[in-house]
Amino acid sequence: MNDASDLFVLYVAAVVVPLMFQSWRVAILGLGAQGILLGSILASHHHPWSGQLVFEYAYLFAIRGIVLPWYFFRRQRDHTGESEFVLIRKNLFQWLIAASLVLVSFMFGSRLSPNNPAEAWQVGTAASALLIGMLILSHRSGPLGQIVGLFTIEGGIALIELLSPHAMPFPVAIGVSIVFVLLMLTCGLYLGQLPADTLATELAATEDKGVL
């Protein structure tokens, strides 16, 4: 194991550990930890210093690592709607599914990049984040749970983006980070406005009544 693979192990931990706690605070902290780790993984690539690199660090460490958890923490504290918060149901079967997803992700990573162990680690970690994010989303556990799932998927995508040896053009990088910030703010709008119960069931119940 080298430094980079340590970071990937920590990243998987930041994704998986919140599943074991019924606490929205831990879930939000997990998102912040993922942001910090993304910045650290970028730093481990030793790119030459440039204005764009500084911007990328600011985006990953400050926005993803600090502002995002702070913002959702405040929004959730102001609207304490989700007293019984769960990302996935707390039982052995669900944890087994989560563990299987992580295992499959790393098998997938090693198959996709058989000759490049570092890349295989990164792909495995990103795939874990994507699949665990999808697992959280599929539980429809309320707005905050879905936000955690969504940003876990976003983190996985950002990890794959970091695989690229060349940075995006600077205007594009700025655009991507603006989208991220606006997505965060828009998601925050819904917190407290939607009840914590399942979203799909009630819509299905009203869909054929023909009234609004």
Place this chain on the structure above:
Amino acid sequence: MIAMAYVCALLPLAGGLLLCAPKIRVWRANVVMLILAAIESACAGYIAWQRTPDASVFFCDRYFVIDATSVLFLSLISLVFLGVSVYALHRRSTGTLDGDPELYAGRSLLFFAASVLAVLSNHLVMMWIFLELSALAIAPLIFFGRGLDAKRASWKYLMFSVVGLGFNFLGLMCVARAIAGGAGAHSAGELTFFIDELWHVHSIGDSHWWRLGLALMVFGVGTKLGLAPMYSWCPDAYDKAPPSVTVMLAAVQFNCVVVMLFREVGLLRSFDSQLVSKELIAMGVLSIGVAALHIVKARNYKRLIAYASINHAGSIALGLAVAINLNAAYGVVLYVVSNAFVKAVLFMSCGNIKAHFGTKQISVLRGVIRVMPFSGWVFMLGVFALLGFAPFGSFIAEVVMLSNMTEGGYLLVFFYVCVVLTIVLIACGRLLFPMIWGDASDEGIRHNDPFTSHLASMFFIAVLLSLGIYTPAPVSHLLQEVAKTLVGH
């Protein structure tokens, strides 16, 4: 022409920011929105008129382009947005559109600005950024002046939209990784997402990365189009949103995503047409089947039209999958253009009918055409166009697409589509025709249904008829140019 393109890109943005700015009160925001939409349409028309055929003009450091695809879709979404502005003004004047008018107009203009920029983009990630921004702008409009159900639908839309676009972005990153590998490992291959440069990429590098990226890109765009299996946001959002917002979702945003699909499929088909076709066929077949099942058991007419939209998206995917020659691709482009106007007409009519009767339940409505003559006629013509009756453009497009399925040897798909279309035709007829022509309980009471409130819909119906009977040569040439980009280089 470039100056006009800048006006097209920046005018709605400036208008939207002004109207959304706090502490600035704008006189009659909906009138301002209408004026800006009219200027936008005029500029789009000017660009289409001035453009040299078969040529591309780049601007703003090549991030944006004026070519056949961008001109066609810029004109299309500008016209639809103008229609939405006229409709929203009418709804506001009759008191059937609640909420702060400035916020509504401002957010609509911001959404439209992002849509225009997405259509004009020559860079795939830029296009992705503007599609994300358009989704973020329109999501709060879905519950504008509405209750909790609409908020839930809006949230669902936002989740699916972001995840779908996320998959698309992931696909782009995988393709970039494949190209970087193919061009000589990590140091040599320059990362590019400029569409015109991607046309010149010949080596695809690592085939695993390539195929993974391709599959994710198509899946992501499919989610945004409302294709199965990720379609459940579509009926909820279309049903619960105010009618003008539904039109923006179904006819403006849908077409921006179609532009992304066209750009990506046109590029990717050159490398692996089989994989693209197979994935599109799978999603298309599943979508039209699922949509048909929902249509059969629909009880809500707006939701029924929403399911028909999924059916149309599936047909577009199938048409694109089998579009191996210029004629077939022309059919797909014509279908897409017709589909935009059909959905605009139907959702606007649905809004008028709901405003009068106060219900969206099909079973309690009878003889709409007698109580609301103009709305009834417009709705009826819209349903005919939806079902692909002659002489609307959608009829020609469906015939071309079906004939190409047989020519291309996709006989099983052809048979399946024919069966599903028949089921949809019978189900729609059984549900909607009594609603339009049945005996109305309040037949004697004619609702005040002014001709002027249907100006936009009638114009769209005229365009649909024109596309089916006589398409002017410049328009036909433009459609052919777009079709050329779909069959690959």
